[in-house]
Every structure is written in C-alpha cells, then in structure tokens.
Amino acid sequence: MDIDWAALGSVFGVSLVATVALVGLFTLGVQGLSKQEAAAAEGGSAPLARTGAYVCFALCTAAVAYGISLIVA
Amino acid sequence: MEHITLLLAIVIVTALVFDFTNGFHDTANAMATTISTGALKPKTAVAMSAVLNLVGAFLSVEVAKTISKGLVDETGIAPEVILAALVGAILWNLLTWLIGLPSSSSHALMGGLIGATIASIGLSGVNGGVVVTKVLIPAIAAPLVAGMAAYFSTRLTYKIGKNTAPKAQAKGYRSGQIASAGLVSLAHGTNDAQKTMGIITLALVAGGVLAPGSNPPMWVILSAGLAIALGTYLGGWRIIRTMGKGLTDLQPQQGFAAQTSAATVILASSHLGFSLSTTHSCSGAVMGAGLGRKGGVVRWSTATRMFVAWGLTLPAAGLVAAVAEFVARQGDWGVAAVATFLVVSCAAIWIISRRQVVNHTNVNDVDADGTPDSGDAQPGVVTTAIAAVTPPPAGAPADLSATIPAPSAPPTESARSAAV
Numbered sequence: 001m002d003i004d005w006a007a008l009g010s011v012f013g014v015s016l017v018a019t020v021a022l023v024g025l026f027t028l029g030v031q032g033l034s035k036q037e038a039a040a041a042e043g044g045s046a047p048l049a050r051t052g053a054y055v056c057f058a059l060c061t062a063a064v065a066y067g068i069s070l071i072v073a
Numbered sequence: 074m075e076h077i078t079l080l081l082a083i084v085i086v087t088a089l090v091f092d093f094t095n096g097f098h099d100t101a102n103a104m105a106t107t108i109s110t111g112a113l114k115p116k117t118a119v120a121m122s123a124v125l126n127l128v129g130a131f132l133s134v135e136v137a138k139t140i141s142k143g144l145v146d147e148t149g150i151a152p153e154v155i156l157a158a159l160v161g162a163i164l165w166n167l168l169t170w171l172i173g174l175p176s177s178s179s180h181a182l183m184g185g186l187i188g189a190t191i192a193s194i195g196l197s198g199v200n201g202g203v204v205v206t207k208v209l210i211p212a213i214a215a216p217l218v219a220g221m222a223a224y225f226s227t228r229l230t231y232k233i234g235k236n237t238a239p240k241a242q243a244k245g246y247r248s249g250q251i252a253s254a255g256l257v258s259l260a261h262g263t264n265d266a267q268k269t270m271g272i273i274t275l276a277l278v279a280g281g282v283l284a285p286g287s288n289p290p291m292w293v294i295l296s297a298g299l300a301i302a303l304g305t306y307l308g309g310w311r312i313i314r315t316m317g318k319g320l321t322d323l324q325p326q327q328g329f330a331a332q333t334s335a336a337t338v339i340l341a342s343s344h345l346g347f348s349l350s351t352t353h354s355c356s357g358a359v360m361g362a363g364l365g366r367k368g369g370v371v372r373w374s375t376a377t378r379m380f381v382a383w384g385l386t387l388p389a390a391g392l393v394a395a396v397a398e399f400v401a402r403q404g405d406w407g408v409a410a411v412a413t414f415l416v417v418s419c420a421a422i423w424i425i426s427r428r429q430v431v432n433h434t435n436v437n438d439v440d441a442d443g444t445p446d447s448g449d450a451q452p453g454v455v456t457t458a459i460a461a462v463t464p465p466p467a468g469a470p471a472d473l474s475a476t477i478p479a480p481s482a483p484p485t486e487s488a489r490s491a492a493v
Contacts, residue, residue: 003206004346011338011341015219020225023230060249064252067256
C-alpha cells in the first residue's frame with residue numbers, strides 16, 4: 001500500500017490555484033462589463049474596462065476549451 | 074451474440090439499470106447549484122446534462138478497459154459475482170436517493186465488487202491496499218480539496234465584485250455556471266457511462282462471448298450511453314434539492330465558485346493520476362462555497378448525514394452484494410431469486426418515494442427551517458428512513474442491521490421495506 005502523496009498534492013495545488021484564478025478572472029470580467037454598462041448609461045464609454053473584461057472572458061473560454069480537450073483526449 | 078445465456082442477459086440488463094441509477098443519482102453533481110441559483114430552469118438543466126452525458130459516453134473507451142482498477146482479481150470473475158455486485162450498488166443508490174443524500178455511485182459499485190468477490194473466493198481476492206488508496210483516502214481528500222478551492226474562490230469573488238451592479242453579476246454568473254456545469258456533465262459521461270461499458274464487457278468476457286482484452290462493442294457503448302442519459306434526464310430531484318438547497322443557501326457567485334471548483338478538481342484529479350469521486354468533490358465544493366460567503370452557513374446536520382452515508386457506502390453495498398452472491402451461486406433458482414429480489418426492492422423503494430414526490434416543480438422549495446428532507450406531506454417516512462441510516466453514537470453494528478437486509482435475501486423483502 002503506497003499512497004501517491006505527490007499526485008494528491010499536485011491535484012490539491014493545481015485545483016486550488018486554477019479555481020481561484022478562474023473565478024477571479026471571471027469576476028474581474030463581470031466587473032469590467034458592469035463598469036462599461038454604467039459608463040454607457042451616462043452616455044460615455046469605458047474602453048479599458050471593456051477590453052479588460054473581454055480579455056478575462058477569453059482566458060476563461062480558453063480554460064474551458066482546455067478542459068474539454070482534457071476530457072476528449 | 075447468439076451465445077448470450079440467460080444469466081448473461083440478466084447481468085447486462087442489471088448493468089444498464091445500474092447505469093440508469095448512476096445517471097439520476099449524479100445529476101445533482103453537475104446541476105444542483107445551477108438549478109438552485111436559478112441559472113437554468115430545472116428541466117433545461119437536466120436535459121443539457123443528459124445530452125452531455127450521452128456525448129461523453131462516446132468520447133473514449135479508456136476507462137472502460139480498467140473497470141475495477143485492480144481492486145479485485147479480475148481473472149476468473151464469474152457473471153454471478155458481477156450480478157451480485159450490481160445488485161448491491163443499485164440498492165444503495167436507490168436507498169440514498171430515497172433519503173436524498175448524495176453518495177458516490179463508483180464507491181457503491183466498488184463496494185459491491187468487493188463484497189461479491191469476498192463471498193465468492195474469500196478475502197484473498199481483494200487488494201486491501203488498493204481499497205485504502207483508491208477509496209478511503211480519496212473520500213477524505215476530495216471534499217477537502219474541492220471545499221477549500223471553492224471557499225477561497227468564493228471569498229475572492231465577493232471581495233472583487235462587491236461594488237459591481239447586481240444585474241450585470243446575475244447575467245455573468247449565469248453563463249459561468251452553465252459552462253462549468255457542462256464540463257462536469259461531460260466528464261461524468263466519459264467516466265461513469267464507461268464504468269458500465271466496462272462491467273458489461275467484463276461480463277461478456279467472463280461468459281466467453283468476447284475475447285479477453287476486447288474493446289466494448291458498439292451496442293454496449295450505445296446502450297450504456299442511453300441508459301445514463303435517460304437516468305440523468307429523469308433527474309434525482311431529491312438529491313438535487315439536498316445539494317442545491319439543503320447543505321447551504323447558494324447565491325449565483327457561490328454557485329459559480331462551487332461548480333468551477335468541482336469541475337477543476339474532477340479534471341485535475343483524473344489527469345494527475347489521483348482519481349477523486351465526483352460526488353464527494355461536488356458536495357465539498359458546495360459546502361466550501363457556503364462557508365466562503367460572509368454570513369453563509371452550512372447545515373451540518375445534513376452534512377453529517379451525508380458523511381455517514383459515504384462511510385456506509387462500501388460496507389452496505391458490499392454486504393448486500395455478498396449475500397446476493399451467496400444466493401446466486403446456488404444455481405438458476407438462486408439467480409432468479411436475486412433478480413426477483415432486485416425488482417421487488419426497486420419497486421418498493423419507488424412506491425415509498427411516491428408518498429412524498431420531489432420533482433422539477435418543487436425541487437427548490439425548502440421548509441422554513443431549511444431542512445428540505447423533512448417533507449411537508451409525509452414527514453414520517455423520510456425521518457424514519459434517516460433514522461434507519463444514521464448510526465447511533467455507539468457505532469456501526471446496530472446500524473448495519475437496520476440498513477441491510479438479513480442474510481437470506483429474498484424472504485426479508487417485507488422486513489426491509491418496513492425498515493425503510
């Protein structure tokens with residue numbers, strides 16, 4: 001009986017980092033879009049917030065695509 | 074296919090029934106938080122999950138080849154042993170569904186295989202070390218890993234997003250939840266539908282229909298995929314309610330954090346070589362997300378019942394399987410008795426479940442005290458069932474007699490349903 005502590009540890013680390021990073025990115029994206037909406041409501045625009053939001057969502061989409069590729073492979 | 078005996082046919086049908094129970098038992102993993110936060114309508118959610126499970130079933134056959142993971146000695150395993158293992162796993166799945174507790178279908182199947190193997194060839198047939206490394210450690214690690222990831226990401230998302238307009242948040246988190254729930258469903262289809270394919274293939278090899286080491290034939294892949302998708306679509310609403318509403322109250326942010334954590338843990342674990350149960354990861358993630366919000370609470374009474382069910386999964390399914398193996402080994406009448414016992418038990422559990430129906434219309438309704446499983450119509454039934462499964466503080470022995478039918482399986486049917 002040998003427990004693969006290294007594998008368990010890496011599952012732990014990867015899960016923690018990936019989840020926090022993804023959720024953080026996504027939250028930033030949501031926040032950026034809401035800033036843009038708020039600016040649009042006042043007739044203005046917030047290009048930085050909008051671009052940032054799109055970058056965040058693009059990274060999240062890439063992560064989902066990577067997830068799917070892991071499942072399919 | 075002309076050589077398929079009656080026994081083999083029974084095994085295949087039973088395996089598909091297990092696949093079906095696996096589907097509706099595990100719908101909650103992917104969709105509970107999506108449904109409870111209102112990101113998707115209940116019916117839409119289960120339909121999406123069902124389709125992705127079906128797709129997942131066709132993606133690969135890698136898991137199907139290594140079904141029991143070296144847990145038991147696969148060479149010389151008889152169809153009766155597989156049948157007995159399935160009977161134990163199905164009954165445990167149905168019983169935990171009846172009382173609305175999420176528990177691992179894989180553990181139920183492993184428990185069944187272990188019990189049936191011990192009854193068949195004795196303790197030597199089971200690899201004890203593998204039981205610890207593949208079952209016990211993951212059962213403890215999965216909720217901790219997923220729970221901590223969900224906890225920290227929930228904290229983070231509330232911290233970053235505290236100034237964000239609620240309307241933009243609701244829309245954003247909705248799509249996030251759908252994406253992560255989709256990933257969990259797809260991963261479930263690839264993993265769990267394949268377990269059934271593996272079991273059927275194993276039975277076909279044991280029955281001499283297929284050559285050892287064969288890939289599952291197309292009709293096996295198709296029927297296993299359809300069975301799990303159908304089960305998922307019917308939805309284990311009782312378990313969805315416990316996971317989505319019973320353990321804690323989830324807001325969209327928390328649902329998203331929990332679902333993302335579960336998806337990440339499942340993918341990370343299956344690709345870094347330390348496989349963790351989907352159910353345990355999802356339950357842990359939900360609890361972690363519940364604790365991560367300021368003022369969020371986890372209902373530890375429900376959580377404790379769930380942990381107890383996890384602890385009992387292996388011995389309970391194993392014991393039923395062992396008894397079933399002993400009876401099935403007696404010959405044709407034994408196999409017939411086990412099959413009848415399974416059918417009658419399933420019918421009994423279904424009839425009991427009809428006394429207090431949980432479906433897509435009331436899946437999100439929770440009593441004022443927040444304990445969804447103390448029902449409105451018939452509190453007595455479910456409370457008694459929980460009392461039968463929750464062990465007294467003293468320990469397991471008293472409890473085992475309450476959960477498991479006595480050794481002579483078929484005659485105790487009435488006693489069993491009475492206990493439930």
